[in-house]
Amino acid sequence: MIRSEIIKSLIPVISDHFVVCNIGLPSQELHMMDDQSTNFYMLGTMGLSSSIGLGVALAQKQTVISIDGDGSVLTNLGTLPTIANNVTDNFILLIIDNGSYGSTGDQPTYAGQKTSLTAVALACGCENVIECQAEEAAEVMQKAIDSKKMTIIVCKSESGNIPVPVITMDPVIIRHRFMTELTKRNT
Amino acid sequence: MSIDVNERIVSDFVKNKIELVTTVPCKQLATTIEKIDENKDIYHIPSNKEDEGMGICAGAFMGGKRSAIIMQNTAIGVTINTLATLTQYYRIPLPMLISYRGELGEPVACQVEMALHTKALLKQMNIPTYHFHNESDVEELDKILQYTFMCNKPVAILTDATFWKGY
Numbered sequence: 001m002i003r004s005e006i007i008k009s010l011i012p013v014i015s016d017h018f019v020v021c022n023i024g025l026p027s028q029e030l031h032m033m034d035d036q037s038t039n040f041y042m043l044g045t046m047g048l049s050s051s052i053g054l055g056v057a058l059a060q061k062q063t064v065i066s067i068d069g070d071g072s073v074l075t076n077l078g079t080l081p082t083i084a085n086n087v088t089d090n091f092i093l094l095i096i097d098n099g100s101y102g103s104t105g106d107q108p109t110y111a112g113q114k115t116s117l118t119a120v121a122l123a124c125g126c127e128n129v130i131e132c133q134a135e136e137a138a139e140v141m142q143k144a145i146d147s148k149k150m151t152i153i154v155c156k157s158e159s160g161n162i163p164v165p166v167i168t169m170d171p172v173i174i175r176h177r178f179m180t181e182l183t184k185r186n187t
Numbered sequence: 188m189s190i191d192v193n194e195r196i197v198s199d200f201v202k203n204k205i206e207l208v209t210t211v212p213c214k215q216l217a218t219t220i221e222k223i224d225e226n227k228d229i230y231h232i233p234s235n236k237e238d239e240g241m242g243i244c245a246g247a248f249m250g251g252k253r254s255a256i257i258m259q260n261t262a263i264g265v266t267i268n269t270l271a272t273l274t275q276y277y278r279i280p281l282p283m284l285i286s287y288r289g290e291l292g293e294p295v296a297c298q299v300e301m302a303l304h305t306k307a308l309l310k311q312m313n314i315p316t317y318h319f320h321n322e323s324d325v326e327e328l329d330k331i332l333q334y335t336f337m338c339n340k341p342v343a344i345l346t347d348a349t350f351w352k353g354y
């Protein structure tokens with residue numbers, strides 16, 4: 001399974017939750033398959049999906065899922081110690097680890113070679129770290145949501161992309177509808 | 188009587204409903220960071236890099252909490268892309284309390300190199316910039332914070348060695 005297939009399999013599980021989605025193809029795929037106000041699409045700033053998601057989770061009560069990639073986590077590796085040391089049980093970080101920089105042409109990442117992001121997350125002090133295969137993503141995600149414990153999921157998958165349109169929605173609209181829905185659910 | 192600058196900064200943050208502050212340390216800001224950490228109304232979350240911190244602040248704002256970042260001016264070099272494509276692009280308010288290293292009184296020559304670029308970079312980014320040089324300049328902080336949350340922009344507050352009365 002490639003990333004777009006993982007995202008497709010996750011939709012029934014995450015559709016009702018707040019999702020902060022990584023820049024490039026992951027956001028474009030989610031936008032194409034299940035666009036809604038609970039999705040925050042990153043249009044720039046590679047690496048910050050986990051940081052933005054952590055910030056949203058720390059500030060309010062709803063469950064927040066950050067969809068990230070191995071390349072983006074490597075870009076912002078300092079995020080894992082910060083997450084580990086600021087536990088907020090409404091936060092789930094899903095790292096789709098396909099061992100490549102998908103949005104830029106599938107160049108290999110170190111996570112597909114000697115580096116294990118699962119081991120890195122554990123070494124950083126993250127407590128609930130689950131490594132799974134692409135086919136198990138939806139089930140593992142559902143369990144993580146139900147556990148109400150901060151969880152890091154490292155989902156191993158094949159690399160590869162499908163053609164998707166770019167997101168043309170204005171960033172302020174993306175943010176505004178996300179915030180409006182979040183406020184509504186919290187009141 | 189001299190103003191307690193650190194107390195003033197923290198109380199103005201609280202007055203402006205800033206509930207989450209991320210910091211990347213600078214020697215000059217050590218006491219400020221300590222006071223932030225001690226304050227019960229503020230959640231202090233140290234970051235490993237300033238762009239990471241801006242991501243956390245953006246998330247906190249979307250989650251309904253006002254946030255701020257405390258960092259050194261060298262961080263302007265680190266965060267240009269994040270400021271442009273996250274903070275400014277999505278119109279997120281972000282007070283940035285910045286130690287302005289490399290100004291008069293600076294003992295470390297290398298700090299001068301980024302000091303020379305600091306205001307030029309902020310100007311290029313169209314970031315409203317305030318420079319605290321005299322101790323009494325802190326009296327403007329409350330209004331600067333109000334201004335930041337009024338206009339939904341990142342705003343820089345540079346604090347130099349003269350303001351902090353040396354190192």
